[in-house]
Amino acid sequence: MAKLSILQYPDERLHTVALPVQDIDDGIRRLVADMAQTMYAADGIGLAATQVDVHLRVILVDISESRNELLVLINPEVIKMGGSEEFEEGCLSLPDIYEKVKRAAWLRIRALDLDGKPFELQADGLKAMCIQHELDHLRGMVFVEHLSQKNQLRILSALARQTTQVRGRQKIR
Ligand code: NI
Numbered sequence: 001m002a003k004l005s006i007l008q009y010p011d012e013r014l015h016t017v018a019l020p021v022q023d024i025d026d027g028i029r030r031l032v033a034d035m036a037q038t039m040y041a042a043d044g045i046g047l048a049a050t051q052v053d054v055h056l057r058v059i060l061v062d063i064s065e066s067r068n069e070l071l072v073l074i075n076p077e078v079i080k081m082g083g084s085e086e087f088e089e090g091c092l093s094l095p096d097i098y099e100k101v102k103r104a105a106w107l108r109i110r111a112l113d114l115d116g117k118p119f120e121l122q123a124d125g126l127k128a129m130c131i132q133h134e135l136d137h138l139r140g141m142v143f144v145e146h147l148s149q150k151n152q153l154r155i156l157s158a159l160a161r162q163t164t165q166v167r168g169r170q171k172i173r
Pocket of ligand 1: 090091092093133134137143
């Protein structure tokens with residue numbers, strides 16, 4: 001297993017549309033293992049392959065406190081969704097940025113597991129939010145792109161300030 005590096009917004013590669021996985025082979029199993037290590041190391045509750053610059057329809061979710069209920073969704077598709085709920089979201093591709101996003105309150109999805117077996121899953125609450133957030137990544141969308149233009153500009157300038165500060169610190173050392 002290896003920890004992968006996570007693309008940071010506004011990296012253009014985050015706007016890539018992911019393709020379906022054709023074969024669940026050793027390469028995919030290794031990708032999932034590496035993504036799991038990366039997500040847990042960063043203390044995230046979800047990670048899309050897009051974020052590690054692999055443009056295939058693979059997402060990982062674990063909203064458990066114990067951090068041992070890994071959900072692997074390969075080629076996930078929404079069958080049904082409904083209701084409306086707002087959560088404050090964050091993303092490993094935008095550290096320290098938290099914004100409220102309105103999404104469906106529940107959804108039913110179909111996906112393949114690591115053995116290539118299809119299954120269906122119903123989710124609501126935080127899990128439903130997290131799955132929708134990761135599905136957005138697969139279609140090349142980052143959660144802040146749900147916000148108004150004005151708020152997106154505010155976030156971009158906050159991120160630019162963070163980067164400048166980090167560069168400044170590095171210069172001193
Ligand atoms: Ni994200």
